[in-house]
Amino acid sequence: MNYLPLGQSDLIVSEISMGCMSLGDDPNQNASLLRHAFDNGITLFDTADLYDQGQNERMVGQAFAGMRQQVILATKVGNRWRPDGSGWDWNPTKAYILQAVEESLKRLQTDYIDLYQLHGGTLDDPIDETIEAFEQLKREGKIREYGISSIRPNVIREWIARSNIVSVMMQYSLLDRRPEETSLDLLHEHKVSVLARGSLAKGLLANKPAKSYLNYTTDEVRQAADAIKAASTTAASTAAVSTVAVSTNRSPVATAIRYVLHHPAVASAVVGVRTQEQLTDVVLSQTSLALTEQEWQQLANALPANQYDQHR
Template sequence: MKYNKLGKSDLNISEVSFGCMSLGTDHAENARLLHHALDRGINYFDTADLYDKGENEVTVGKAFNGMRDKVNIATKVGNQWRPDGSGWDWNPTKAYILQAVEASLQRLQTDYIDLYQLHGGTINDPIDETIEAFELLKQQGKIRYYGISSIRPNVIREYVQRSNIVSIMMQYSLLDRRPEESVLDLLHEHQIGVLARGSLAQGLLAGKPAKPYLGYTLEEVQKAAAAVKAVAGASRMLAETAVRFVLHHPAVTAAVLGIRTAEQLNEALQIAAAAPLKEGEVKTLQALLPPNKYEEHR
C-alpha cells in the first residue's frame, strides 16, 4: 500500500481509502470488513454525520474502539436532520458545528477527529464564521485538521484564500473531468490534498450498462468505457484502470472508494496494489473526449 501526505497536514493516508457511506447496519459484519481493510493497509476511513442519521459514525466508532491510534477517521458536518426525520437542512453556522462535533465524537467513541469536513457549502454561507468554528475545534484538540467536501469552484477558491484547509473531497473521474479546468492545479499549487470520490462514475467505467452522464451522450459514455477496457487489456480490471486514471494527477492524494462487501474491498485492495498508468495510457484516455466543465458555481 502506498501512503501520501494529505496536504500540509502530518496525516499519511492510504492512496486507496475506505468510503464508509455504503456500509450496512450489521455492526459485527462491518467491523470484520473494516478490520480486514486496516490489516491490509487501508488507514483512512471516511464517514459523515448525515449517513444513516449518524448510525454510520456509530458503526465506525464501534469497529475501531480500542485501536484509535491505528486509523485516520474523517467525518463531515453541515447537514442538520430535522426533528421529525423528514430530511435535512443546510446549516454551516459556528453554533451548529460546535454542537454537531460533540455528537460525532460520541458516536465515533473518540476524543478527536483526524479530518473534519464541511459537507458541502455555498458562496452565500457565513464562510468566516464556519472557518472560526473549525479553527476553534483545532485549538481545543477536538479535530486535528479540517477540509471541505465540495465540487463548487467559487466555494473552493474562497476556502483556499481564507482558511487553513488541508483537503478538498470532490468528484473526479474520466467522465467527470470538471476539476481539471482550474481546481486541481490551484489545490496542487497551495498544497491542499484532493480526496477523489466517484472515480468509477456510478460504475459506468467498471462494466455497468452505459447511460448519458454529466453532459456526455450515451455514445460518448460507451466510447469512454471501451477505451478503459482497451487500456485495461487482459492484465487489469476495469475499475483498476479507472481509479488509476484519477490517481495520476499530482493533486490527488487518495481515491476514496465506497465499500460495502468483501468483494468490493478485495477489488479496492487490487487497485491499491496496481502499478500506475503509463503516461501514454493517460494521454490516450485524456484524448478520448473533450473535458466537461462546470456550468454553475464558477
C-alpha cells in the same frame, strides 16, 4: 500501498481510502469489511453525520474500537437533520458545528477527529464564522485538521484564500473531469490535497451497464468504459514482460482509480465499498501499474472533457 500527506499537515493517508456511505445495515458485516480494508493497507475511512442519521458514524466507530490511533477517521458536518427525520437543512454556523462535533465524537467513540470536513458550502455561507469554528476545534484538540467537501470552484477559491484547509473532497473520474479545468492545479499550487470520490462513476467504469451520466450519453459512457478496458488489457500485456514487482492484472477498477491518482494534487481516491467482492477489487488496485503519461492521455482523449457550467 502508497501513503501521502494531506496538504502540509502530519496526516498521512493511504492513496486508496474507503468511503463508508456505501456500507449496508449489518454492523457485524460492516465491521468485518472495515477491518479487512485496514488489514490490506487502507488507513483513511470517510463518513459523515448525515449518513443514516448518524448510524454510519456509529458503525465506523464500533469497527475500530480499541485501535483508534491506527486509523485516520474523517467525517463531515453542515447538514442538520430535522427533528421529525423528514430531511435535513444546511447549517454551517459556528454554533451548530461546535454542537454537532460532540455528537460525532460520541458516535465515533473517540475524543478527536482526524479530518473534519464541511459537507458542502456556498458563497452565501458565513465562511469566516465557519472557519472560526474549525480553528477553535483544532485548538481544543477535538479535531486534528479540517477541509471541505465541495465541487464548486468559486467556493474552493474562497476557502483556499481564507482558511487553513488541508484537503478538498471532490467528485473526479474519467466521466467527471470538471476538476481538471482549474481546481486540481490551483489546489496543488497551494499545497491543498484532493480526496477524489466517485472515481468509478457509480460503477459505470467498472462493468456496470452503460447509461447516461452527467452530460454524457449512454454511448459516450460506453466509449469511456471501453477505453478503461483497453488500458487495462494493455497494462497486463506490458507488465507480463516487465521485471517490475507489480500485479500484471490492472483491472478496470484499478485503471479507473489510477486515472484520478495520476494528478499530483490527489492524495487519495475515496472508493465506496459495500461487499467483500468490491473490496477485493479495490485492494488489488494498490499493486497495479500506475498509468504512464501516454496511457493517461489516451484515456483523456476518449471523450471531450466536461466543465462546470455553474459556480465558476
